[in-house]
Amino acid sequence: MKRGSLTARVLLFASVWAVIALVAIAIVISQLYRTGSERAFGDLLRAHLNSVINAVTIDANGQLSGNLQLGDLVFEQPGSGWIWLVEPLGDLASPRLASVSIGEGTIAVPPVSELPFNERYQRSYAARDDQGNRLEVVETEVELDAEGHAARFRVAGNREVLEDEIAEFSGNLYLVLALFGIGSLLVNAVAILYGLRPLDHARQALGRIRAGEAQQLDGTFPREIAPLAGEINELISANQRVVERARMQVGNLAHSLKTPIAVLINESRDMTPAHGALVRAQAETMQAQVQTYLDRARIAAQRGSVLARTEAAPVIERLIRVMAKLNPDLSFSTDIEPGHAVLAMETQDLEEALGNLVENAAKFARTGVAVRLRPVPVGEGQRQMFRIDIDDDGPGLDETGMREAVKRGRRLDESKPGTGLGLSIVGEIASEYKGDFTLAQAPSGGLSARLTLPALITQA
Incomplete structure (x- = not known):
């Protein structure tokens, strides 16, 4: 029984009361x-x-x-x-x-x-x-x-x-009451533990929901707990409806904007080179920004879902395999601990954030990119977090450059392809999931992108 346990509180109160009552009776x-x-x-x-x-x-x-x-x-x-x-x-x-x-x-x-x-x-x-x-x-x-x-x-x-x-009687009385008290405490403990078992079942059912093994609280609960279980199931259903509605609206908006932006890009080809390049550049920027805000809306809708979960190791390993094929001249290494780390976020959001960071590191790396995952030490009562470090051995950035790099649309090296939105998108994804994104100097001398994300809440 952990600190703050309801079972421990009830057992402690019942035990203290029983001891006080028996001592008073004995006296x-x-x-x-x-x-x-x-x-x-x-x-x-x-x-x-x-x-x-x-x-x-x-x-x-x-x-x-x-x-x-x-x-x-x-x-x-x-x-x-x-x-x-x-x-x-x-x-x-x-x-x-x-x-x-x-x-x-x-x-x-x-x-x-x-x-x-x-x-x-x-x-x-x-x-x-x-x-x-x-x-x-x-x-x-x-x-x-x-x-x-x-x-x-x-x-x-x-x-x-x-x-x-009198002493003989008192001794016998105390012995009998002590034996009765020990028996009563054991019976009370069994009764309390048995009576609170439905709460433990509810906790386990919630754990299965968080682990993605169930969609609702399943099982038969006592009359006192059944309304709470029903409300939780309704809340989960409402959450799922909100997420589905948000996804549908995001899809509708993306579909409605896709054609107008494509028309603008196509029309720019028939314009004079100077004006056409300007219109095309602005349309492509608008397309990227629209997609970014659509992603933010989707993340906001999914963030509060208790069903959002992603195993970090498979996503990182899959991404590294793809990047290694695209960049055969670079070496990619991973260091994941623990290997079973589960993040409280959607898989596609983790893929997008890590994809931007690994792709950016590959652009500037000289020989290789290293990806490392570690749990973040947190205080008692705080949520467990994991930090993913993506280090390259490129030229790196100074303090001013790091601050500028995370701003929307800023491209510090115009010779490299991109829109300047990647790092800002990563920061927004981390922020929406109550995480953090920072840049620092890598041990190899290049740039270290540090992405801190929340772990899936589990009940022990």
Whole structure:
């Protein structure tokens, strides 16, 4: 998935949302479990406290007595952190009653001024026993007889047991949610990739159109994409109609002008030599210029077509073979890289541009002409371009001559045949296709014509 991919965006959003949701769920459930566990822990301690209160009395000797059966062996295990403790208050002269788990130790009692009793005359607080266990203590004071003898009742539970249970639950919860989250992300990825497959099919269909393998978007698309595919097909059809109409109009105009210009040229032969030469020269110039503007109109009509494509290597090689036969005294070489370069332009326009440049180079070359094709380095997001260099080893031109050579109708060497329109036509073709045409000094010392043209846009 490339940068800016719709699939990547959807997957990223779904994944981030799933992770956030699962983390939030884990935190909420863990906190709810902690709250419930702490409440249950407190209720258990208060239940044990009530059992201790109900089991303890003052006997006939004025001593605390009772047979406590709390039903939990942890109170019988020394150092377990589970303790019950009954201590006399006031003038009640009696030894304390305590669980086996506390041994001879005790639990510090916080002042009532710092931690008062609640409306049920109970209070709870954290403490530590002699073994260092973290305790949660529930305490109350109860009068045991009509004479006002009272005792302090306390039940303590090991807080670390509660924390271990909460930690174990949280660990299991996080593991289950992590596995569920990974599964959900995989399912989401599969669902998103499957759901976006029609867009990939549409992209491939567009690629086939650009490659010249199809004329329209073919295939069955979902309801959400079908209107877009229909609009694209209509746009392609409209584009083709515009191109065909432009070609027809160009042909009609060429046919209508062909006869009048031919008549002018024929009539010039019956005129006096001076006037006839003038009329014939002007008619031939007019014929060339009309053809040039007709070509421009045709190029403008074809330029926006997504179907315009030309493989550069066959055109260059075919042109070089023809020029080599016409100029047997010159050597022609080609250097094409990559060999599969495809340009976004009509074949006849590429042939006309290259034909003008190679023909011009052959006129002035001393021993040979070299044609080289290379991709042009472009920045990210810019369209790929190719540059074709046509170099000769002729006399070349200076900076002023190069500027003059590309102007319409300028012929720097009158001894050579031509109308002076070739280089300007090349510049116009390059401009119409959003390319570029420049002249420079060739490595061999002659002239280098550099034609930059757009590559066919393809989808990876």
